[in-house]
Amino acid sequence: MTAATPRQSILPLELRGVSLSRGGRALLNDVSATLQANGRTLVMGPNGAGKSLLMRLCHGLIAPTTGEVVWAAERRHAQAMVFQSPVLLRRSALSNVEFALHAAGVRDPERRERAAAALQQAGIAHLAQRQARVLSGGEKQKLALARAWAIRPEVLFLDEPTAHLDPSATYAIEQLIRSIDDSGTKIIMSTHDLSQAHRLADEVLFLNQGRLAERAEARAFFEQPQTRAAQAFVNGELYWE
Amino acid sequence: MNDLTSAFATAIDLIIALDAELLAIIALSLRVSLTAAVLAGLIGLPLGALIALSAFPGRGAVIAVLNALMGLPPVVVGLLVYLLLSRAGPLGELGILFTPSAMVIAQTVLVAPIVAALTRQTIADLHTEYDEQLRSLQLRRWESLVTLLWEGRFSLVTALLAGFGRAIAEVGAVMIVGGNINHVTRVMTTTIALETSKGNLSLALGLGFILIALVIVINAAALGVQHIAQRAQG
Numbered sequence: 001m002t003a004a005t006p007r008q009s010i011l012p013l014e015l016r017g018v019s020l021s022r023g024g025r026a027l028l029n030d031v032s033a034t035l036q037a038n039g040r041t042l043v044m045g046p047n048g049a050g051k052s053l054l055m056r057l058c059h060g061l062i063a064p065t066t067g068e069v070v071w072a073a074e075r076r077h078a079q080a081m082v083f084q085s086p087v088l089l090r091r092s093a094l095s096n097v098e099f100a101l102h103a104a105g106v107r108d109p110e111r112r113e114r115a116a117a118a119l120q121q122a123g124i125a126h127l128a129q130r131q132a133r134v135l136s137g138g139e140k141q142k143l144a145l146a147r148a149w150a151i152r153p154e155v156l157f158l159d160e161p162t163a164h165l166d167p168s169a170t171y172a173i174e175q176l177i178r179s180i181d182d183s184g185t186k187i188i189m190s191t192h193d194l195s196q197a198h199r200l201a202d203e204v205l206f207l208n209q210g211r212l213a214e215r216a217e218a219r220a221f222f223e224q225p226q227t228r229a230a231q232a233f234v235n236g237e238l239y240w241e
Numbered sequence: 242m243n244d245l246t247s248a249f250a251t252a253i254d255l256i257i258a259l260d261a262e263l264l265a266i267i268a269l270s271l272r273v274s275l276t277a278a279v280l281a282g283l284i285g286l287p288l289g290a291l292i293a294l295s296a297f298p299g300r301g302a303v304i305a306v307l308n309a310l311m312g313l314p315p316v317v318v319g320l321l322v323y324l325l326l327s328r329a330g331p332l333g334e335l336g337i338l339f340t341p342s343a344m345v346i347a348q349t350v351l352v353a354p355i356v357a358a359l360t361r362q363t364i365a366d367l368h369t370e371y372d373e374q375l376r377s378l379q380l381r382r383w384e385s386l387v388t389l390l391w392e393g394r395f396s397l398v399t400a401l402l403a404g405f406g407r408a409i410a411e412v413g414a415v416m417i418v419g420g421n422i423n424h425v426t427r428v429m430t431t432t433i434a435l436e437t438s439k440g441n442l443s444l445a446l447g448l449g450f451i452l453i454a455l456v457i458v459i460n461a462a463a464l465g466v467q468h469i470a471q472r473a474q475g
Contacts, residue, residue, distance in 0.1 A: 061373055076379055087374035090392055099388075103378045131473070 008073040010154050011037040011186060013058060018067035020053055020210075027053055029210045030067070035188065037154075039202030040181055042218070043190040046233060049207040051190035055081070055157045058188065077104040081157040085164065086144035088132035094119060096132045097147045104151040118150035119143075122176055138169030145176050149185070156180060158189035162196065174199060194234065198222060206230045248446030252454075255447055262424075263448075267455065270428040273341050274409035277348030281404050284353045286397065289360025290386045293368055304361065310354035315347075319417030322347040326418065339420040344428070347414035352404035359400035363393045398467045402460050409456060429455075 013035040020028040028050045035041055043051045056062045057069055059081045080100075089096050097115035106114060119125045122142045127135060132143060141161055148156055158177065162170040177200065181187050191197055197204065201218035208229040214221065225231045255263050292303060324330050326338040326346070337343050367389050375385045390397065412430035419426030421435060429452045436445035 056373070059377065061376055081377045083373065083377075087371055089388070100378055103380050103384065 007078060007154070009037065010071045010073045010075045010078045011035065012072055013155070014068075014070040015058070016068040016070060018054075018057060018064045018069060020050075020057065020062070021065045027210050028057070028064070031207075031210075031212045032067075033205060033212060033215060035186075037186050040177075040187040040189065040200055041203050041205060042197050042201040043188065043205045043207060044192065044197055044201075044233070045207035045213075046192060048209075050210040051192070051207055052084075052159050054205075054207065055159045055188065055190050059157050075155075077151055078153055079155040079157065080148035080151055080153040081159065082141070082144045082148050082161050084160045086140045088135075088140060088143060090133055091131070092129050093124065093132050093135065093143050094128040096143060097150045100147045101150055106151075114150050118146040121149065121179065122146035123172070136169075138165050138172060141165060141169070141173055142176060145173065145180070149180050149183075153185055155186045155188060158187065160190050160192070162191075162193070170196070194236070206233070208233075244442060244446065247443045249450060251443050251447030252450040255451065263451075265424065266427055266429060266432055267451070269341065269426075270409060270430070270452075271455070273344045273415070273428060274348060274405060276345045277352055277408045278356075278401055278405040280345065280349045281352035281356045281408075282401050284349070285356025285358075285400075285404070286360050286390060287386070288353075289357040289362075290364045290390050292357070293361045293364035294382065294386055294389070304358075307354055307358045307361065311358050313351055313354060315351055315411040315413035316417065318350050319347050319414035322350060322414065322418050338418060339422060339426060341419070341426060343418040344415045344426060347418045348408040348411065351411060351414060352408050355407055356400050356404045359403060360390075360393075360397060363396045363400065364389050367393050395467050395471045398463055402463055405459065406456060409452070 015031050015033045015035075018028060018031045019026060031050075031054065043054060045051050053062070057064055059079060060069070060075070061081075089099060091099070094112075094115055097118050098111055101111045101114055116125065116128065119128050122145055124139060124142050124146065127139060127143070132140070135143060145161070161177075162173050165173065174196070177187060177189070187200075189200065191200075197218070201221075204214070204216055204218055204221040205212060206214040206216075206221065206225075206227070206229075208227070213227045214225065214230045216226070221230070222234055225234050231237075289307075292300070292307065322343065323338065325332045326335065326343050327333055328338075337346075364386075371385075371389060371392065375388060380388065410430065412434050415421075415426070415428055416431050416434065419428070419431065421427055421431040427435075429448060433445045433448045433452070436442075436448065
């Protein structure tokens with residue numbers, strides 16, 4: 001039996017002068033950055049800064065108007081995304097995870113084993129046979145994370161995954177994100193929640209009005225933000241340019 | 242009022258008597274219309290979903306035409322199918338004019354646009370909700386199409402029921418391509434038309450009541466199953 005060929009790393013991810021316009025309005029403007037494999041990257045910024053758009057661009061859900069999103073290798077099934085409001089299929093929790101694995105080309109019996117393991121890791125194994133769409137908000141988000149994690153992505157995009165959750169569900173999701181990070185998956189997450197960013201960020205990309213206003217190691221960003229917009233954001237002040 | 246009472250009594254009498262001829266007519270009606278509804282589903286479900294998920298020049302016009310075809314006049318469809326299947330027609334060699342097969346074809350032509358149009362709307366609505374997630378899972382186009390059809394299964398049952406309702410209630414097309422031949426192509430609606438033309442209004446109305454009752458029972462059964470499944474699956 002021959003060993004499976006190890007997948008070539010898709011990182012670093014390079015954003016080369018990425019811009020996005022809709023209806024003549026610039027939503028993202030000349031964003032350039034290189035994201036490495038190490039550390040959790042948090043994309044921060046006020047509402048409307050372009051965080052979710054940037055995540056979708058990186059994940060390939062939308063194409064930039066100008067510029068390039070360049071991965072180091074073929075990215076098919078090497079990345080996954082969890083949305084602010086998870087979209088779950090009308091089937092059981094276990095089947096939802098199995099569906100994602102099926103789409104990624106994983107066959108039974110491995111598919112069923114990996115789906116069950118992902119639910120176990122997410123702490124929702126007891127919900128395996130429950131219909132996904134009747135789960136609570138926190139359970140749905142855990143399931144969405146389990147579904148994304150099951151395919152063992154090298155990069156996982158999280159678009160404000162706790163935006164609609166209460167503090168206890170938020171805590172549980174953050175614990176899960178740490179576990180996924182510990183398993184070697186690169187986390188790229190958007191949030192406008194400062195305390196959450198304090199807890200999770202290794203580095204911060206700060207967007208303001210569609211521009212990458214600042215990029216820094218997390219502690220430096222929170223202690224000494226360099227731009228006026230970032231200072232106002234960190235201090236919870238109103239700020240207009 | 243007397244006519245209605247008499248017709249209702251006739252309907253009850255027909256049901257109680259379990260008349261063999263009536264049962265044969267009901268069986269043929271159901272066989273033809275259910276077969277047409279299934280065939281229309283096989284055509285209309287994927288076609289509607291494909292139109293919902295595709296972007297091409299003239300898509301708006303195609304949707305407008307598809308929606309308009311929901312109102313196809315049965316007699317026109319009957320005439321077109323008649324011309325296709327008649328001896329001199331391009332499909333004349335099949336020799337199926339004035340057979341239940343011809344009736345199935347005519348009803349399928351009538352029903353397929355209804356199923357396709359309703360499917361397109363259902364899948365378009367679902368697509369808005371699921372699109373990013375399915376693309377995030379990197380599904381191929383046909384995989385997304387199948388997934389959305391499955392996700393929309395409860396709504397699509399209604400589309401199929403609407404199609405079946407249209408098929409079993411129409412008379413013009415099956416009259417033209419079936420010929421209303423006794424024991425061969427006579428169905429509920431053509432029998433009603435025949436009895437009406439003979440002035441046998443009470444019997445015609447009684448048959449009408451039975452037809453309506455049949456449609457209600459089939460719809461109720463399908464919606465009951467749909468409701469139970471939907472509750473079980475959230």
